[in-house]
Amino acid sequence: MARSQSPTSVITIERFIMEQERLHPEATGELSNLLYDLCLAAKIISRQVRRAGLTDILGEFGAINVQGEVQQKLDVFANETVRHSVEHTGRVCVVASEEDEHPIPVQVRADRRGGKYVLLYDPLDGSTNIGVNVSIGTIFSIHRRSATKKGPGSLADCLQKGRAQVAAGYILYGSSTMLVYTTGQGVHGFTLDPTIGEFLLSHPDIRSPDVGTYYSVNESHWNRWAPGIQRVVGAFKNGDGGKVEAKNARYIGSLVADIHRNLMSGGVFLYPADTMSPHGKLRLLYEAAPLAFVVEQAGGAATDGKRDILDIKPTELHQRTPLIIGSRRDVAYASAVLGEK
Numbered sequence: 001m002a003r004s005q006s007p008t009s010v011i012t013i014e015r016f017i018m019e020q021e022r023l024h025p026e027a028t029g030e031l032s033n034l035l036y037d038l039c040l041a042a043k044i045i046s047r048q049v050r051r052a053g054l055t056d057i058l059g060e061f062g063a064i065n066v067q068g069e070v071q072q073k074l075d076v077f078a079n080e081t082v083r084h085s086v087e088h089t090g091r092v093c094v095v096a097s098e099e100d101e102h103p104i105p106v107q108v109r110a111d112r113r114g115g116k117y118v119l120l121y122d123p124l125d126g127s128t129n130i131g132v133n134v135s136i137g138t139i140f141s142i143h144r145r146s147a148t149k150k151g152p153g154s155l156a157d158c159l160q161k162g163r164a165q166v167a168a169g170y171i172l173y174g175s176s177t178m179l180v181y182t183t184g185q186g187v188h189g190f191t192l193d194p195t196i197g198e199f200l201l202s203h204p205d206i207r208s209p210d211v212g213t214y215y216s217v218n219e220s221h222w223n224r225w226a227p228g229i230q231r232v233v234g235a236f237k238n239g240d241g242g243k244v245e246a247k248n249a250r251y252i253g254s255l256v257a258d259i260h261r262n263l264m265s266g267g268v269f270l271y272p273a274d275t276m277s278p279h280g281k282l283r284l285l286y287e288a289a290p291l292a293f294v295v296e297q298a299g300g301a302a303t304d305g306k307r308d309i310l311d312i313k314p315t316e317l318h319q320r321t322p323l324i325i326g327s328r329r330d331v332a333y334a335s336a337v338l339g340e341k
């Protein structure tokens with residue numbers, strides 16, 4: 001729960017990251033600095049989001065991205081802001097974004113060695129909600145380089161299982177701007193105080209309730225789902241004997257906002273495969289995997305219906321996956337029903 005901050009007890013994200021780093025004597029500080037870089041990008045994007053409608057940042061950019069989606073101006077702004085915040089630092093060897101067809105290898109001229117880390121990200125999640133002032137987000141996933149040893153990184157460095165992530169998190173541009181992340185030592189939430197331009201620790205050690213209050217799914221797809229999914233969603237809606245209680249429905253259409261609400265209050269989010277999207281809609285590398293790392297660290301679970309999201313070995317940068325994620329016992333219930341013959 002958020003704790004009251006006396007004026008002298010504020011813990012900035014910089015201080016928190018530093019204290020976390022001290023738990024690892026072997027740490028070089030590069031991951032800490034990469035997380036700071038992302039904080040800066042988050043503040044810059046938050047400023048634009050907060051002023052959207054007053055500046056020429058709303059509306060369509062006038063291009064189609066690799067996903068076949070119309071790019072919004074804020075998609076492009078956020079995409080470039082994140083890349084610019086990391087590409088000159090020598091900390092990353094390759095970045096890959098939902099908005100770019102291919103990974104972008106990074107080579108800082110003076111440094112032959114090349115960065116240790118790989119950054120995968122969804123710069124602006126929930127794009128269809130930008131123009132109607134509904135919460136949107138940014139999602140990031142950090143790996144160590146794995147396929148190349150030095151110099152610019154490659155696609156192979158990006159195609160790693162979610163279980164190998166060294167850090168992951170999201171920024172939620174909601175009623176306040178929050179940054180939530182994990183490095184495998186629990187999940188911690190920071191709220192941006194725009195009056196001082198700092199992310200302050202507001203939600204230390206976030207733990208998700210084992211059973212959710214909410215279920216979140218786009219029910220307009222009902223007729224396109226497999227019978228097993230219809231059974232699972234029917235049970236979350238109406239209950240299933242003593243196995244699962246009927247839940248309340250909440251669906252915002254911004255993955256980050258739906259996941260954050262369910263993380264805090266307990267809930268289960270589903271974006272299943274259907275007859276129009278046989279692999280689901282959401283992307284494994286920079287949506288499902290980072291959020292699965294966060295949710296698992298908070299005591300929850302994430303599956304594609306058969307396997308843990310974090311155990312899926314990616315073969316393509318933009319590959320999609322069905323996703324059921326949230327409170328541990330709700331995800332287990334869904335997996336059990338889907339596993340029945």
Ligand code: AHG
Pocket residue numbers: 069098122124125126127128218253254255256281
């Ligand atoms: P993005 O804006 O990055 O493309 O992500 C949109 C995603 C996700 O945020 C959300 O959960 C989902 O699209 C909503 O899809 P539907 O409108 O099909 O429900």
Ligand code: MN
Pocket residue numbers: 122124125126255287
């Ligand atoms: Mn997205």
Ligand code: MN
Pocket residue numbers: 098122123124125126127
């Ligand atoms: Mn996006």
